[in-house]
Amino acid sequence: MEITILKKLLSIKMYKSPVLKKITFVMLAIFIATLTTSAVQHPGLFLTPNGVKEIKASLGKYPLFDKSYNELKAIADKALTEQIEVPVPKDGGGGYTHEKHKNNYYEMNAAGTLYQLTGNVKYAQFVLDMLLKYAQIYPTLDLHPVIKSEARGKLFWQTLNDAVWLVHTANAYDCVYNFISEQDRQFIEKNLFRPMAEFLSNGNPSNYATFNKMHNHGTWSMAAVGMIGYAMGDKELVAKALYGSNKDGKTGFIRQLDVLFSPDGYFTEGPYYQRYSILPFMTFAQIIQNQQPELNIFKYRDGILQKAVNTVLQCAYNGEFFYLNDALYKTYETQEIVYAVDIAYKNNPANKQLLDIAHQQGSFIVSDEGLATAKAVYAEKIQPFELKSVLLRDGQNGDEGGIGILRSGNDNKQTCLTLKATSHGLSHGHYDKLSIVLYDNGNCILPDYGAVRFLNIEPKNGGGYTKENTSWGMQTIAHNTVTVDNQSDFKGNFKMSSQFHSDINYLDCKNPEAQVVSAVEHNAYKGVILNRTLALIHHPAFEFPVVIDIFKVNSDSTHNLDFPFYYNGQMVMTDINYQKNTNELKALGTKNGYQHLWLEASGKTNKPTASFTWVTGNRFYSITTLANADNQFMMTRIGAGDPDFNLRNTPCFMVRQQNTANHTFVSVIELHGLYDLTREVTSGFESNVANIELSKDDENFTAAKIKTKNNLQFLFITVNKDFGEFKNRTLTVEGKIITFTGNYYFVEINN
């Protein structure tokens, strides 16, 4: 009945305002959630009775799905052979009890699923036995003894992991619900699930705050509480999960969908944490879809969850996620992305590009969604997943800067350039305004360091972020952008940085020969405007793409500027007169990240440009940058100030310009040649850039002229204000009047 009312109300023509429509939708949903009391069907979270039937009938038909099934079965079968152990929590990440409790939820989840799919009661008995042990121990537990998080859990050192435990265990419980006696269910729910749900959502002020927070930790808490709510048939818990502790929709899962994603589906913490949080988002959404299809959750906010899945997939190179903010190695093959892709496909089977990713993953959730996706991988025409140039706007309303991604080429050797000009990105954000990363030829060429962390390796700060994550990883000098006065953006002040964001000037990728992104930062340094424009040029004159990089710094007072390019690979040549320190190395500075850089070499040039070439994989790369006699060029290497061997030793080419109020760095980053050790063929190891000229540089326009060694000339102009892709522009460059429409101009010119 309630569904009918909701549908009717939503169909009334008066809801022309999307906001009004949304508010009414939420209110109605709250109303329904609170009042509905229909009995719950089991399984009803990830598996459904129909799904179970279908999966049973499908085994043996889809080898990749069978593989996933067999892997899950292997976990469950191995679990059955071992003594159940529920230790008193003691260790931090990577330690024994930590890994044991993690293993336990994987095992319960596997055994619960296997019980449904085989009907073999030994699996159900295993889940029951383990749940009883947890129910016995849980009431005796105080907060976890490891004090490293403000939100200490009970089973784990942080609440977050307790929530993850419950997400998996709720599914297991749902699977074996009907197997367990009423008495045992009462015992387990009373001693384990209800206290745990209470602890997670309201156990102390910190947990309450997390549960109601617009943050991925909150998502996990809500998913955990909501899922166990559904499993137990507890509408109250579900309502809290969906609409917050006060059930008013001001917090809760639905509100997170409004706030945590930009209209492009970008998650403000960045790709690493978007990957992490997509699991509870998609998982919980699927369970809402199964339990309350009337909420039509996958259509909510114009299909924001589907957008979020697409967006996280776009934030990768060769299936490896960008290392922006606190980030470690993660790929499309992680469990989170398997879940996200399978669930996204099940709810939007028209998107055949998702099948490409599912096929690459080669594994599936053993669930209705996984089966649907696996079937389609075998039966449907897979469309290649298109990684494309795109602007991913940041901020709830899409007006807090964003990430510009430019790509050239279609295969896994494509060139990919990113410009980060977002808001801070919460606690995992870095002070990296206008920093770039370059990928090419299957390799990361100009890397972002990412996080300084050894996940779950206990001797490395308990597996958590090491102190160098703050002293190095987050600092501006650790990134491929300009550091002003040897200080990080916002002097490394998190609260300050969180109040501001960069702005995207424009991203224009219509012309594959010249794709351009431009962004500006007004607040990172007081009285200093940073403006960076990057053009990814793939002109027939160049074998591979080249990047034109214009970094404009404007101020009314003088500053010292450091502009590093971290590179992977081995230095080949430079035209700078440099001296390398061969007997002794010193740290470049004492703070703000500089204490982590060894100064390997430094030099000057008397030429109008400085060029630096290195080799990565089988290709050469050169940076040629506009130079002057004041420039100091430095070759540094990460690794100083690192008493515990926590840092990697990436080298860097750095341009230093001191005592300047207004300075524009113009650089060409060139991909060139071939270094093929197998066939012993080397070609094109020299940069083709003969000269760079800054032909014009004012508040309206910046124009750079690039001359190549084979006597070609190119002119690139970017607009610096009044952006608009249909605006007509007129300017004079070297006495010639140039007119164009849009935000940039790129042309080959004749002498």
Added chain:
Amino acid sequence: MEITILKKLLSIKMYKSPVLKKITFVMLAIFIATLTTSAVQHPGLFLTPNGVKEIKASLGKYPLFDKSYNELKAIADKALTEQIEVPVPKDGGGGYTHEKHKNNYYEMNAAGTLYQLTGNVKYAQFVLDMLLKYAQIYPTLDLHPVIKSEARGKLFWQTLNDAVWLVHTANAYDCVYNFISEQDRQFIEKNLFRPMAEFLSNGNPSNYATFNKMHNHGTWSMAAVGMIGYAMGDKELVAKALYGSNKDGKTGFIRQLDVLFSPDGYFTEGPYYQRYSILPFMTFAQIIQNQQPELNIFKYRDGILQKAVNTVLQCAYNGEFFYLNDALYKTYETQEIVYAVDIAYKNNPANKQLLDIAHQQGSFIVSDEGLATAKAVYAEKIQPFELKSVLLRDGQNGDEGGIGILRSGNDNKQTCLTLKATSHGLSHGHYDKLSIVLYDNGNCILPDYGAVRFLNIEPKNGGGYTKENTSWGMQTIAHNTVTVDNQSDFKGNFKMSSQFHSDINYLDCKNPEAQVVSAVEHNAYKGVILNRTLALIHHPAFEFPVVIDIFKVNSDSTHNLDFPFYYNGQMVMTDINYQKNTNELKALGTKNGYQHLWLEASGKTNKPTASFTWVTGNRFYSITTLANADNQFMMTRIGAGDPDFNLRNTPCFMVRQQNTANHTFVSVIELHGLYDLTREVTSGFESNVANIELSKDDENFTAAKIKTKNNLQFLFITVNKDFGEFKNRTLTVEGKIITFTGNYYFVEINN
């Protein structure tokens, strides 16, 4: 007629002595080679009329062969569209004229082959046109202007490349021989081929020496001269190539087969150069087989060439050749190994394991041999190529030490440990007596640096070996072995080192649970005996293999010992009290390679063992070594004394023991745990070794007891002299009498 005589003579029963048989064989061959004057059939080198027919009929049937054919055709077709250019030689390796002349021979070889396979005269015309240009320019050429080699070529900076040019061009000439008019042939032979053959074999004392030298440069010269001899029907040139300038068999190709390979088919320069020289060996042998099948070259010296192919394939991990001596990145997929495998298979089609390699390579020579192999890949049952534990003896008679290779596991994640105890290895040898390399889990764990060289990158010392190859790459301290008194083996004296070799004590791989190799070095340091025994243990008590490493140093005077372990990966933990240098780094020394090491940290321990753990890929590795209060432990990193950025920055864990006459290092190198960032699972990051005891150590036996943290004990005993696998041994260890048979003893003991 001559063939009949030879066969008859060889079949006579009196040749029971292999030496006598060989001598007679050689004499007869010389006799025949000198007298035979039968006309030459074209094509008759790599292609034969029959082969051409077969290849034509086979195109379209074997996709991988078609791929190779199409690649060759693409080279030829591209060549046809471009202006033929034969520049005056000017540049060193990697430079324009160098690469152009290289390209030219590839193009001629491709076009010649294509002419035979398509009958299209445009290909033949291309070869003719280019040969005419070479014939015009060649008589005008002086020695190459780049003076970097003692053996300067004419087309290239070293004769070697001229020889390689001729090997390829001879084949092209053979293919188009019948297309070219008598007059043009005379012009080309007179102005190009004969002078070049003369230049290579006799142009100056250096070339004469090379041509008659027992060295891979000689092989190339002989193959070049011999092949053009066959192509022109010049028996005299062929005879010189086969039997040396004096045609007496004291030098020449046949003599090289006696001298350059050990009885195991090991080439004294090591795997990198064995790979390089296998091409002229196998190519020339195939052409001899085609032209003079009566020589039965592939059966010569008990099939030494087949052994050589197998041996080079054994010197690899995951298809990547060991980096011993001067070595760079090379794989099974290089052209040389494609040639070697196809030719080896054609001449021994019973060896179905070669098809596994051919299949991995996925490419074939476009020739009779390539087709035969490709056909078999599709038609025959491929046997997996078995990489196995093996002793590869060095020296013409197999009595100059060798390389011990121990392997555990069958797949491309297998564990592989090498011990190098060979002779010096000619000019590309390193001072690396008793050094080890460890591979595991698809990665190189304890690497050998190999060569310091950037092949064909002209700014890097013209693409040749950089000066750091001598000052670092060759030095003892650059290797995983003991350096005595901060000096390299033989004080880095090449002549001295070339007079001696290490000796293999034993290699026993019969028991997969405990495979052991042991070697001794008497001469590297005056008055010092180095003796190293390595046991690769794969006991059920350990998840992965462990290595027990006993390094015994005995002298009658005191010395300082440095024992480094270079590792790839990131340091995780150590129980040493160490101080890391965080603001300033200094080079560890001033010479013998020490000037290239930064001292990052050093420390001491008061425990009986010292342990050092790092992570590579998704696995942990620990070295636990017997320690005393005198030990200094150092963590170093390569990169000091490197003004031109030529070195990689590999880290190292080093044990220093000073002022000792007799010292035995006992270390356990352990593979353990899991670091899975994708699934976020970490386990077993701690070493399982609780203690090491040196229970006995005298001239006869060394016994080490290993205690694990899970309370197991293992005893390993090695014999130090009077080796023999059937000898009975009796000794007393800690009051217990132990008896065993053979060279070592390994057992789990109860407390």
